[in-house]
Amino acid sequence: MEEENERGKVTDIPHVLIIMPSRQTFLPEFEAFCSLNRYMTVIITDSSDITSRLGNRCTFINGKSWEIPTGPLLNYRFSFLTHLKEIIRSIKPVAIFTFEIYSTYSFQVSQLKKVYDFSHFVVCYDTIPKGSSMWGLLPLTRFFAHRVGRQSDVFIALSQTIKDSLLKSGIRGDKIVMKYPPVPVPPPGKHTADAINGRSIFRILFLGRLRENKGLGTLLSAFRSLDSSLQPGLRLSIAGSGPLESIVVDATRTQSNVDFIGFVDGERKWIELLSSDLFVYPSEDILSLFGTKRWEEQTAAAVREAMSAGLPVIVSDSGSLPELVGRHDVVFHQGDVTGLREKIIHVYSSGELQRELSSFNQDRSRRLFGMDAFSQFIENLVDDHFRNIG
Numbered sequence: 001m002e003e004e005n006e007r008g009k010v011t012d013i014p015h016v017l018i019i020m021p022s023r024q025t026f027l028p029e030f031e032a033f034c035s036l037n038r039y040m041t042v043i044i045t046d047s048s049d050i051t052s053r054l055g056n057r058c059t060f061i062n063g064k065s066w067e068i069p070t071g072p073l074l075n076y077r078f079s080f081l082t083h084l085k086e087i088i089r090s091i092k093p094v095a096i097f098t099f100e101i102y103s104t105y106s107f108q109v110s111q112l113k114k115v116y117d118f119s120h121f122v123v124c125y126d127t128i129p130k131g132s133s134m135w136g137l138l139p140l141t142r143f144f145a146h147r148v149g150r151q152s153d154v155f156i157a158l159s160q161t162i163k164d165s166l167l168k169s170g171i172r173g174d175k176i177v178m179k180y181p182p183v184p185v186p187p188p189g190k191h192t193a194d195a196i197n198g199r200s201i202f203r204i205l206f207l208g209r210l211r212e213n214k215g216l217g218t219l220l221s222a223f224r225s226l227d228s229s230l231q232p233g234l235r236l237s238i239a240g241s242g243p244l245e246s247i248v249v250d251a252t253r254t255q256s257n258v259d260f261i262g263f264v265d266g267e268r269k270w271i272e273l274l275s276s277d278l279f280v281y282p283s284e285d286i287l288s289l290f291g292t293k294r295w296e297e298q299t300a301a302a303v304r305e306a307m308s309a310g311l312p313v314i315v316s317d318s319g320s321l322p323e324l325v326g327r328h329d330v331v332f333h334q335g336d337v338t339g340l341r342e343k344i345i346h347v348y349s350s351g352e353l354q355r356e357l358s359s360f361n362q363d364r365s366r367r368l369f370g371m372d373a374f375s376q377f378i379e380n381l382v383d384d385h386f387r388n389i390g
Contacts, residue, residue, distance in 0.1 A: 110151035119385035210242030215282030279306035312357035
């Protein structure tokens with residue numbers, strides 16, 4: 001499709017179409033799609049969060065859709081784009097990216113591949129095979145996953161755990177590629193490695209959604225159980241929003257060294273990260289009444305951001321978390337209050353370990369979670385398939 005560049009000359013730039021999930025909040029990997037050098041990025045979304053953050057870095061199309069609610073128990077809606085055929089005819093994309101194998105958008109695109117000439121890439125987050133996850137409960141989502149698995153070209157697993165899940169779901173191994181999602185480079189600031197001994201209070205930070213599956217009860221209990229001789233030098237800060245806000249507020253009333261920051265984002269989020277000494281992410285799996293795992297932690301953007309900021313990180317063993325942090329000595333069994341307390345004491349008691357973890361996390365973040373590397377990875381994938389259909 002022909003486009004005019006800044007000097008008014010007409011250039012022939014291949015287009016890549018990104019279909020964002022309905023009402024999706026912003027994730028760092030979305031920004032990477034706007035950093036492609038050899039392709040024009042067009043994003044279909046109904047999220048004002050995404051459009052306001054990415055601004056004029058790419059072209060946006062309002063994602064008009066019709067929805068089918070599934071009822072109050074699941075609180076899930078099937079959203080179908082009403083003008084997808086017209087959009088594809090208009091911009092003639094060489095590649096279309098959708099998110100999750102079971103989504104209606106992925107299903108729509110997989111079926112249109114029968115008519116139009118493009119490559120379909122599915123970015124995958126779910127760590128549980130589709131027949132077992134909370135999204136696989138509905139027959140229609142299982143049907144979508146089956147059709148997408150057969151029709152789509154490439155499945156981008158954002159961790160090895162996710163790749164294993166796709167293989168167990170019956171996706172052919174030669175159609176799966178694995179790449180960790182990116183994280184932005186933190187703004188200039190005093191990183192933890194430089195500030196370990198520069199503060200009298202050792203600050204522990206949790207940042208995420210305030211839901212039961214994020215393990216807040218375990219974190220509050222572990223912090224409360226710390227020896228009284230340690231308490232004066234420690235502070236627990238909790239940032240986020242969600243149904244458990246009242247529990248956090250109650251904790252601040254009974255413990256003077258617990259504070260509730262509320263929801264933070266953008267520059268404020270980095271300020272909180274860079275002014276902390278330890279990041280704890282104690283997620284816990286969601287199980288069915290019969291003990292079947294329905295959800296576990298996926299790509300944990302907050303953990304990757306904390307690592308990028310140079311924070312020592314302690315995580316539970318839920319989902320991809322151990323894989324993301326890349327070492328066993330900072331992982332505890334989910335729900336284990338004693339195990340988490342011991343990990344906190346272990347890190348708190350050793351300035352040398354704090355500095356080593358800080359350096360390790362920053363290095364791992366640069367190697368595995370780089371924004372430019374993720375954009376180049378996406379561009380190379382499109383290049384390969386563009387040559388094949390060209």
